[in-house]
Amino acid sequence: MTQYNKSEIENKKSKIGSEEGAVIKHDLKNAAATGDWRYMTPIVDKEKCTGCTTCMPFCPEASIIMKAYKSESTACLPAGRDKCDIDYDFCKGCGVCAAVCPAKAITMKKN
Amino acid sequence: MNKELTKNFASGHSACAGCAFPTIVRTILGESPDPVVISNATGCLEVTSTLYPYSAWKTPYIHSAFENASATISGVERAHKILSKKGKAAKKIKFVVFGGDGSTYDIGLQSLSGALERGHDFLYVVYDNGGYMNTGNQRSSATPYGAATETTPTGKESFGKVEMRKNMMEIVNAHHIKYAAQANVAYLSDLKKKAKKAFETDGPVFLSVFSPCTNNWKFPTSQYVNIAKLATETNFWPLYEIEDGKYKINWATEKPKELEEFLKTQGRFKHLFSEKNAPVLAEMKKIVKDEWQSLVNKTEE
Amino acid sequence: MCSCLPSQSDYNEEKLIIRFETTRLDSRRPLVEARQANVIRIYENILNNSNKKRIALSGGAAAAEALKQLEPDVMAVYPITPQTTIIETFAKFKADGEVATEVIEVESEHSAISACVGSSAAGARTVTATSSQGLALMNEILYIASGMRLPILMIVSSRALSAPLNIHGDHSDVMGARDTGWIQIFSENAQEIYDNTIIGMKLAEKVRFPVMAIMDGFNTSHCVENLEILPIEKVREFVGEFVPEQSLLDIENPVTFGPVALQNSYFEFKVNQEEAMDDVANEYLKIAKEFEKLTGRKKDIFEAYQIEDAEQVIILAGSTAGTAKDVVDNMRGQGKKVGLIKINLFRPFPRKEIIEALKNVQSIAVMERAISSGTYPPFYQDIMTGLFQFGEKKNMQSIIYSLGGCDIFAKDIEQIFNDLIANKISNEIKYIGI
Numbered sequence: 099m100t101q102y103n104k105s106e107i108e109n110k111k112s113k114i115g116s117e118e119g120a121v122i123k124h125d126l127k128n129a130a131a132t133g134d135w136r137y138m139t140p141i142v143d144k145e146k147c148t149g150c151t152t153c154m155p156f157c158p159e160a161s162i163i164m165k166a167y168k169s170e171s172t173a174c175l176p177a178g179r180d181k182c183d184i185d186y187d188f189c190k191g192c193g194v195c196a197a198v199c200p201a202k203a204i205t206m207k208k209n
Numbered sequence: 210m211n212k213e214l215t216k217n218f219a220s221g222h223s224a225c226a227g228c229a230f231p232t233i234v235r236t237i238l239g240e241s242p243d244p245v246v247i248s249n250a251t252g253c254l255e256v257t258s259t260l261y262p263y264s265a266w267k268t269p270y271i272h273s274a275f276e277n278a279s280a281t282i283s284g285v286e287r288a289h290k291i292l293s294k295k296g297k298a299a300k301k302i303k304f305v306v307f308g309g310d311g312s313t314y315d316i317g318l319q320s321l322s323g324a325l326e327r328g329h330d331f332l333y334v335v336y337d338n339g340g341y342m343n344t345g346n347q348r349s350s351a352t353p354y355g356a357a358t359e360t361t362p363t364g365k366e367s368f369g370k371v372e373m374r375k376n377m378m379e380i381v382n383a384h385h386i387k388y389a390a391q392a393n394v395a396y397l398s399d400l401k402k403k404a405k406k407a408f409e410t411d412g413p414v415f416l417s418v419f420s421p422c423t424n425n426w427k428f429p430t431s432q433y434v435n436i437a438k439l440a441t442e443t444n445f446w447p448l449y450e451i452e453d454g455k456y457k458i459n460w461a462t463e464k465p466k467e468l469e470e471f472l473k474t475q476g477r478f479k480h481l482f483s484e485k486n487a488p489v490l491a492e493m494k495k496i497v498k499d500e501w502q503s504l505v506n507k508t509e510e
Numbered sequence: 511m512c513s514c515l516p517s518q519s520d521y522n523e524e525k526l527i528i529r530f531e532t533t534r535l536d537s538r539r540p541l542v543e544a545r546q547a548n549v550i551r552i553y554e555n556i557l558n559n560s561n562k563k564r565i566a567l568s569g570g571a572a573a574a575e576a577l578k579q580l581e582p583d584v585m586a587v588y589p590i591t592p593q594t595t596i597i598e599t600f601a602k603f604k605a606d607g608e609v610a611t612e613v614i615e616v617e618s619e620h621s622a623i624s625a626c627v628g629s630s631a632a633g634a635r636t637v638t639a640t641s642s643q644g645l646a647l648m649n650e651i652l653y654i655a656s657g658m659r660l661p662i663l664m665i666v667s668s669r670a671l672s673a674p675l676n677i678h679g680d681h682s683d684v685m686g687a688r689d690t691g692w693i694q695i696f697s698e699n700a701q702e703i704y705d706n707t708i709i710g711m712k713l714a715e716k717v718r719f720p721v722m723a724i725m726d727g728f729n730t731s732h733c734v735e736n737l738e739i740l741p742i743e744k745v746r747e748f749v750g751e752f753v754p755e756q757s758l759l760d761i762e763n764p765v766t767f768g769p770v771a772l773q774n775s776y777f778e779f780k781v782n783q784e785e786a787m788d789d790v791a792n793e794y795l796k797i798a799k800e801f802e803k804l805t806g807r808k809k810d811i812f813e814a815y816q817i818e819d820a821e822q823v824i825i826l827a828g829s830t831a832g833t834a835k836d837v838v839d840n841m842r843g844q845g846k847k848v849g850l851i852k853i854n855l856f857r858p859f860p861r862k863e864i865i866e867a868l869k870n871v872q873s874i875a876v877m878e879r880a881i882s883s884g885t886y887p888p889f890y891q892d893i894m895t896g897l898f899q900f901g902e903k904k905n906m907q908s909i910i911y912s913l914g915g916c917d918i919f920a921k922d923i924e925q926i927f928n929d930l931i932a933n934k935i936s937n938e939i940k941y942i943g944i
Contacts, residue, residue, distance in 0.1 A: 129221025
């Protein structure tokens, strides 16, 4: 069980006092780092990714952005298109992105 | 974090890995032309998005109780009506309720019915996962026939839920509202179109969205999109809309997939594939077929 | 047997309904008449611009009059006897264009208070009104309203609770809501419910707690009495404009109302709420003082009537106080040193002040229109706690009377005083009027 010392209690009380009626505001600093939940990690093969964006809206954590990617390989298609990029801060590793990717460009790797 | 997608509903919520409703919330709110104010019934979405000290909501939000999200938005909407007239609030705000099937089909039905009848200008969204998932998977009146839940478990003398799902769309339509639609999280462009139409319609509007639950339907966390897709492809969850009382089916195929393809993806239907439960499976297929036919008939009226 | 109980033949459903409807119809006639008189007199008031104009209104109409004057933004209501006098009178004001208020005719009291929570969180001045089963149905949301610190004003026309069904007055409903975090103010008559409606609204918005302004169902809500009303602009000036600290409609500063607070914060939030409740009595007194300046009517957390040298004292709340004061006057005329304490502010309970007032008293009877099943009724519990806490040992009799609108007469109250004088006091609860 957590033991609080007196000043901790006072701090907590003053914070809660400023949130009278338990009315709170969005502040990402208070968010749980849900990336810690992950036991499987999605890895994007940017060469395979076609930049179709299918995965993006299905990610429950909105962790997917489309980002410019410069390929070394000329075989990477289509050229100049933004590719899937995963922000791991909140990614819970559910694997939805890998399941919906039409190009099979995302694979789930054990942590 | 994807900035565009998180304009209203941010990351950092504690919904299960592979949950469907964050996508529903973001997709629908993304179609609003105006700022939105949310009223949310008690349930998974509410507890996972507002766990003190963090709120994932970047837009004004209120959660009051389980059964009163529609009554709550009634108050907000009328307050807006008078305060915007008095110049104390922005002229254009959209009001949206999110509730699960428990708070829509069951405990909040009266509150919803009252708000629809009074004609408040709001969008009601039910994310339907067919049961009380937040409390650990008990049956609701949206739980499909034959599904096993914690309160309708399978056993020597039980094959799961005995009753059919309530037809919520018909109940809502009986309130003479201008627009009601059934959508599916797997069909996002369809969902977007419906959300857009809903926001463009004055008065109460209703969206029923299929929302698979990885934890209690018992399927891998990666599968909500695929399973949701099968629900429509098997005619278990048709996509349709009712506009001014007129029915329109938005997705149909000559050859729907066999219902088993949908059922076998989920642990809650596992028992249906035993020899003993063959009649249950047959009954289930009949229900889906009859409901589809009845829907088709309505589009032809 | 209580004189108001129906005879044996009345105990069938059909007759019960007839009795019920007769009450409704009868109750409306004086209301309509009072309304007509009211309109004429209000115009006279405005012309004269005087602070003191007397008119005749039922308690329900008096509350509605006060509501009209302070003009809430939103009123969400559902009909229930004997509260309907309030919402019907208000509906007519609305129909005549006398108020701009958005009236939401919801489909239940649960939705009425839920809509109020939404409206108040949206920054609108918000009111509702109810009785009995309606208040009981609201119960869940009452805690939410106070937990969110929403300044909703509710007029309660207090009434008995089922079963068996009874539409008449007692305090069972409001007593059932005494732990919900709402401020509760009792009223003796039409004047007081008018006053407390105005004071209650200002208090709610000042301390950010919801307020119940309570009158006795039928005894006050349906009785036409003379009262003084203020000119509308004086009321508006007194109550002022409601400026919410946060609002759902403030889209530039989005806030989340009603989050989940678990073991790491729930307790602190509730203690914080309770600490804020500690300031309410002082704020009430400040507002009461201001109100007194405006009207000349003294308001206090309780009314001490002939208490200074009193040896026997009755404590009660609501409409019975009028009769009790008459009895006190008569008995004083006979040289008996009796007095009355009428509780106005019941939540928060002014324990210290009441015990202070009882210091030189020999014996007390606490009269209540509610049962707290399995124990002593609410006022008695609170006063006994106070007496013990402040080391005052007093003989105190608990009395329950007038449940379900059953009559109480001056002779009953006189008897209670005489029993106190004769030291006929026991630990048993006495039921008067059975």
